[in-house]
Amino acid sequence: MLPLIFIAIAAMTLVGAIGVVTARNLFHAALFLVLSFFGVAGIFITLEAEFLGVAQVLIYVGAISILIIFAIMLSRGIARTAGSVLNAQWAVVAIGAMLLFALLVVLLLQINWPVVQAAAPPDAIAELGRAFVDEYVIPFEVASVLLVVALIGAIIIARERES
Amino acid sequence: MVPLSWYLFLSAALFCIGLYGALARRNAIAVLMGIELMLNAVNVNLVAFWRHVAPQNLAGQAFAIFVITVAAAEAAVGLALIIAVYRTRRTVNVEELDLLKG
């Protein structure tokens, strides 16, 4: 049952991803991105990381996607996607990406990963919360500072010039 | 449990599709969307390894949450830059943003 669900969700994610990189209309690309994000959230839930799955929906779909759509609206050129959507080096990039994918697949099929058949900890969320203020307190605080800096920086950069 | 190699296959595919999107598109916002796809692929990788290799050690999930946080900050600043560039140069086409070119 679970493998079938995984294949369905993975297919949805990959269809969304391909839609992002090939869509002509930028808004459609953003919607395909939202589909991919939902797919990744589903993958997290199949991996029994429910907090991460719901946080993915909350942050990526609820905030970052809306940010991207706002930016698309605020930067609509007069000549909308005239010509191709790809730049001059797309052929090289396509070949490179496919080579990289082949390399990764060959690599991961050869390595013997130390897989453990253990169950996920029952109260992973409480453990995660405790870890954030115990072992990972410094990255946690640095991440907060980073978010404040990004917030202030984004507001200042995107502000209208008062002239 | 679904085998680990399936998750790694998915994350490799997602990463390469995102890489193609980030390097081959003309619109700067589309480049950013490719970058977000790559970060999502990294997250899938992290959580898959957490679940299959070391479920007791929460480093995988914590790391994934930090990646999400940093991706959010980077998306905000990146999009602000794109909007500012659009205001002055009237274009978001990455091929036309070449003021620093030799």
Next chain:
Amino acid sequence: MDFVSDLFVNLGRVWTDFLSMYLAPWLVRLINWLIVSTILLVIGLVTVLFLVWLERKIVARIQDRPGPNRVGPFGLLQTVADAVKLLTKEDITPAGADRIVYNLAPALATFSALMLMAVLPWGPRLIAADLNIGVLYLVALGSVATMAILMAGWSSNNKYALLGGFRVVAQLLSYEIPMILAMASVVLLAGSMSTQAIVEAQSPLPYVVFTPLAFLIYLLASLAEVGRVPFDLLEAESELITGYNIEYSGMKFAFFFLAEFINTFIVSIIAVTLFLGGWRGPLVDRFPVLGVFYLGIKVFVLLFAMSWFRGTLPRFRIDQMQMFAWKVLVPVALVNLLIVAVAVKLPGGLWAQAAFALAGNVITLLVTLGLLGRAARRFAERRGERLPVTT
């Protein structure tokens, strides 16, 4: 008598046992999920029918007129008549609209509203899906609704719909933060994000006694999230020609309308669950079926209050709304979170913690009102008018 005392859970058990005799376990589970989903769907839609009538009656009485009283006894079937009217309207798609996105937006809005019903506790063991991240799930689905509205505004190929969509999304995003902070203080008090665990933890005292400020903040923020008065700039019929749903007609418009009322209903249930003790009440331990009844009464009181707001309050301007969210609600919610965090760690037992939290909340409320009053007085003096001074 014992069977009736826990009616719904026992009915479910009897049904499951009956099915398990003939079918495989996974099929029984699948059928049960489908039945529960259908029941929740029907509850949501039928309640919305009743809710629309209730609101129109209450607003009408506040405005000293009878309200709908022609269709059916006391006008109860008025909503059915409205639905039939909307169904028979012509389904127009504006020229140049993005067809798929245009049709998808109302479906997504209603979908995210209905999905919220899965984690609401209706009784002592009566919950569709007892997720251990229930509160986070509620918040995440609220943020999906903003996506639907943006899609609606963009795909209508209409400048005013787009502008309306932007303003709506700005409002929804601004009010998400105080809402999440208020919910976070409840999660701190209960020690768990599961909605059923939060109701069960409100044992002697409901959380509104601990943090009335968080209850107020949650109520205001969720009023803004749903788009009701005084925050109903989104659907202001006389301004900006109703904003993002201007190009929608017939059943698609009905879907947005439906989504708003389902959201109102669910937001009231969430407020009751988090702050007012959910299904708790006298004798609910011995007769768990009374839980649904108590939940219904508390939710009805909240819904009545919301209709009351609609009949009496004028609406905010967009800049007033934003100022209120960012400059008033967010700092107050943060201070409240701090007070609750300190109160939870106090050593004196439950009553000492409650007293500390309540005192902290009252002080914060008085300070906030004082600061707001002073700011209002300064603003009015700058504009040359005198506010009526009440001592």
